[in-house]
Amino acid sequence: MRGQGVSHLSRLELQILGDNTKMGWGLLAPIRSQTVSRSLLYNRRLPHSSFTPYFFQHFQPPSGLTLPSETMAKDMTLLWGSGSPPCWRVMIALEEKNLKGYNHKLLSFDKKEHKSEEVMKMNPRGQLPAFKHGDKVLNESYAACLYLENQFKSQGNKLIPDCPAELALMYQRMLEGLTLHQKMIDDITYNWKVPEGEKHDSAVKRIRESLTAEIKLWEGYLQKTSGGFLAGKTFSLADVCVYPTIFTIFRFRLCEERYPKLAAYYNRLKDRPSIKASWPPTWLENPRGEDIMKDI
Amino acid sequence: PCWRVMIALEEKNLKGYNQRLLAFEKMEHKSEEVMKMNPRGQLPAFKHGDKVLNESYAACLYLENQFKSQGNKLIPDCPAELAMMYQRMFEGLTLQQKMADVIYYNWKVPEGERHDSAVKRNRESLTAEIKMWEGYLQKTSGGFLAGKTFSLADVCVYPGICYVFHFGLCEERYPKLAAYYNRLKDRPSIKASGPPTWLENPQGQDMLKDI
Numbered sequence: 027m028r029g030q031g032v033s034h035l036s037r038l039e040l041q042i043l044g045d046n047t048k049m050g051w052g053l054l055a056p057i058r059s060q061t062v063s064r065s066l067l068y069n070r071r072l073p074h075s076s077f078t079p080y081f082f083q084h085f086q087p088p089s090g091l092t093l094p095s096e097t098m099a100k101d102m103t104l105l106w107g108s109g110s111p112p113c114w115r116v117m118i119a120l121e122e123k124n125l126k127g128y129n130h131k132l133l134s135f136d137k138k139e140h141k142s143e144e145v146m147k148m149n150p151r152g153q154l155p156a157f158k159h160g161d162k163v164l165n166e167s168y169a170a171c172l173y174l175e176n177q178f179k180s181q182g183n184k185l186i187p188d189c190p191a192e193l194a195l196m197y198q199r200m201l202e203g204l205t206l207h208q209k210m211i212d213d214i215t216y217n218w219k220v221p222e223g224e225k226h227d228s229a230v231k232r233i234r235e236s237l238t239a240e241i242k243l244w245e246g247y248l249q250k251t252s253g254g255f256l257a258g259k260t261f262s263l264a265d266v267c268v269y270p271t272i273f274t275i276f277r278f279r280l281c282e283e284r285y286p287k288l289a290a291y292y293n294r295l296k297d298r299p300s301i302k303a304s305w306p307p308t309w310l311e312n313p314r315g316e317d318i319m320k321d322i
Numbered sequence: 323p324c325w326r327v328m329i330a331l332e333e334k335n336l337k338g339y340n341q342r343l344l345a346f347e348k349m350e351h352k353s354e355e356v357m358k359m360n361p362r363g364q365l366p367a368f369k370h371g372d373k374v375l376n377e378s379y380a381a382c383l384y385l386e387n388q389f390k391s392q393g394n395k396l397i398p399d400c401p402a403e404l405a406m407m408y409q410r411m412f413e414g415l416t417l418q419q420k421m422a423d424v425i426y427y428n429w430k431v432p433e434g435e436r437h438d439s440a441v442k443r444n445r446e447s448l449t450a451e452i453k454m455w456e457g458y459l460q461k462t463s464g465g466f467l468a469g470k471t472f473s474l475a476d477v478c479v480y481p482g483i484c485y486v487f488h489f490g491l492c493e494e495r496y497p498k499l500a501a502y503y504n505r506l507k508d509r510p511s512i513k514a515s516g517p518p519t520w521l522e523n524p525q526g527q528d529m530l531k532d533i
Contacts, residue, residue: 150454159405161402162401162402162405162406163405163409164405164408164409165409166408166409166411166412166413168408168412169405169408169409169411169412170408172383172408173404173405173408176397176404177401177404186387190373190388191372191373193384193387193388194370194373194374194375194380194384195373197375197377197379197380197381197383197384198374198375198376198377198380200380201377201379201380202377204415221439223437223439224435224437224439224440226434226435228432228434228435229435243361243362
């Protein structure tokens with residue numbers, strides 16, 4: 027907390043602290059107890075009343091006390107690999123919900139570390155991400171994202187819109203995102219997943235045509251949807267779950283001129299704090315990927 | 323996927339919705355009527371007002387979110403059950419995929435691209451997956467996939483489990499899965515929405531009997 031500035035605090039925390047920046051004790055005007063107690067509970071249980079006095083020191087709580095989001099995050103563990111869209115989804119969600127300070131370990135797919143005993147213990151499927159909150163295991167990235175939004179609804183950014191139309195579109199695009207991801211994977215991994223004796227040019231062609239049709243569909247979605255995000259006007263779980271895949275496709279040099287709406291979406295969200303903060307580290311070192319998709 | 327949405331609608335007491343049964347064999351899923359609602363030419367195609375939800379999981383999540391207070395509660399409050407629900411829900415997609423890879427192999431893979439080695443590999447993958455789910459039901463007490471209450475995990479995964487038994491999966495070999503399958507068969511929402519073609523022909527093919 028010391029010296030870190032206030033960027034990691036939620037809007038509500040900032041508002042409250044802003045009203046009480048004097049050194050020493052401060053008293054809050056009556057505020058909805060639920061929101062206040064959750065966002066400012068310094069590891070203590072406070073009575074849930076509508077008027078709760080808080081004792082502040084100016085941005086510097088006594089050492090040993092941490093913000094609730096850090097406390098909760100300390101019970102979280104993420105085993106992840108760089109460049110894996112499913113891993114990235116969970117990291118974006120954690121950032122969006124202000125869950126910082128979680129335990130995490132970067133593992134190498136190349137060294138087959140995703141099949142190590144450490145991973146298998148948490149995820150018998152030997153896949154990343156492997157995510158845990160306390161004793162709750164959520165190895166499916168979509169499961170982890172939905173869980174985080176459900177359990178931490180009131181902190182960080184709201185990832186599920188209230189508007190029913192945006193909500194429906196969010197769920198629809200989220201789940202369609204799995205199809206986009208699968209078709210991308212089928213294309214990228216064909217050569218090393220399919221045994222030599224089973225490879226066929228006809229299959230490669232069909233897979234590539236399928237991916238092309240899928241990408242065109244998403245270009246169309248972004249043409250039709252106004253607001254700049256997949257579900258409409260606000261960043262949602264749809265963007266959390268699908269952006270990593272779209273990013274990966276452009277990393278493989280999908281032609282930006284051919285898919286202007288997708289490219290605009292990709293470029294616009296690149297600098298979103300949660301996305302920037304969780305950028306795959308191996309891609310920072312090596313920003314240009316192979317041009318597998320330049321002809322799509 | 324279609325069955326999931328119908329179970330969810332029943333569970334939320336949403337009766338009297340407009341519905342049309344279409345025939346895959348007659349390629350009706352590629353008809354103009356379907357393409358208009360779902361350009362992917364897939365079923366289910368679901369709409370609430372002008373909100374289109376053609377992904378079955380999207381429709382189920384939407385229905386529970388929007389009709390939380392009616393019918394049965396499909397998302398548990400208990401965080402541990404909630405987490406387990408989401409986890410099993412999404413693992414259910416893997417089960418479905420592996421099942422489809424075996425059952426629809428000849429339909430999906432052009433003749434010149436078929437290989438016995440691929441068929442074998444797909445079957446081994448499905449076998450491992452089914453064993454995993456048998457294990458899940460051994461470990462989870464309460465009778466449902468997420469624990470003590472029927473949830474979206476059951477809505478989304480039960481149809482797939484029903485499917486593997488319909489295609490001949492051996493009940494003795496997978497007793498926990500069989501118990502789950504038989505126990506939920508008579509749940510009102512499941513009984514009310516069971517595939518009509520299966521009622522006429524309850525003994526499906528035995529493609530999975532040796533798994």
